Amino acid sequence: MTKPAADGKPLRARGEQTRQVILETALRMFRERGYADTTMRAIAKEAGVAVGNAYYYFDSKEHLIQGFYDHMQGAHRVAAAPVLDGEREFAARLRGVLHAGIDVNAPYHSFAATFFKTAAEPTSPLSPFSRQSSPARDASIGIFRDVMEGSTAKIDPELRVHLPELLWLAWMGVTLFWVYDSSPEQRRTRRLIDGVVPLIDRLVGLSRLRVLRPALRQVLELLDNVRRDD
Template sequence: MTDETAPTTAAADRATARGEQTRQRIRDTAMRLFRERGYAQTTMRAIAQEAGVAVGNAYYYFGSKEHLIQEFYAQSQVEHRAAAAPVLDREKAFDARLAGVLHAGIDILTPSHGFASTFFKMAAEPTSPLSPFSAESSGPRDAAIELFAEVLNDSTAKVDDELRPQLPELLWLAYMGVVLYWVHDRSPDQTKTRQLIDGVVPLIDRLVALSRLRVLRPVTRQVLDLIRTLRH
């Protein structure tokens, strides 16, 4: 009795590998064209032509340019975690870990600075699927918050017990503020963004440490109550 499943499985594996290669080629081509031409000026037809695939094939893998940006978010988050790994492996102090992760995020985004302002304007629209707060962005957002949880959990920081579960999301929101500043930063090599990170991290570190003081606990509770209210 012959085994007829092996060739079928092998063929399926080859088809899957080819499909993933095509998907990656379309994604990489789109990112290059976004950087060269800008987001608004790049069409799905141009992406397909440059990637050497039919327009219908491009739409098969990515339903729209917005889906490609979601892929950009997801890939950027994977690269952010990889770039942050050395500092997280090396450092235990909360401020050093946080600074390293924030700088790593800007390192990853830097090649896209030229076109970032275009699509971030769309991302600022509350109903846009490109918004980092949208349901469509939940995967990369959750991954980013998990990274900031790692910054906190493996550090020597002493944090108020009630604040600790909420702090990773607050750190992600701070990172979003840094990214927004970076988008509009026209200083050479965005050096002002780096200065912002170096200036704000000690402040965050101090506030986190002070959160355990009894006199500041009512303020901490008010902040947390506000966050819970805004979530609903």
């Protein structure tokens, strides 16, 4: 049995609540002051917790962002669930998942451009391509794997292995466009999604044509080569 805290709440639930308060406070301060100018001490003070308590839940500011990544992947999956549960056509599933991703990111648009300057640094642990970001990256790729596996699309077996990661890379491109999209409610990003999904759908369908298989293999070999560390 989980031991209750002094206020009657289970310690685990209270700890998760404290962790969430620290994370939400940090994100607000990042938006207001910028990532570089926000310290862990300032976050702790604003959240109403001891500095040591803040470090208990998050070892550093970078860990706060990793916590944000994890939170956003969970939110993306929840937002995408109605589409994944109700649609079987590949294009409809992909379109719905991409729009769901924009929906959950929307409250953080004002913060995104400032944060991206740090995350875009190749050696930054905040990069979506970094080792530290692998749990959130894998979770996101998993969403696109569900897009593929739950659809009725007939996909070339070789492409099927790599398609979830390719769709995630496309999502990274859409996200970058969204970061710098200054149109009202980022409508240009929505139009980009609606325009690019039919193209992806068509390319996935064409991948089964024998005449295109040599080109497809070249693309997949290129992907494998650029992923190698040597």
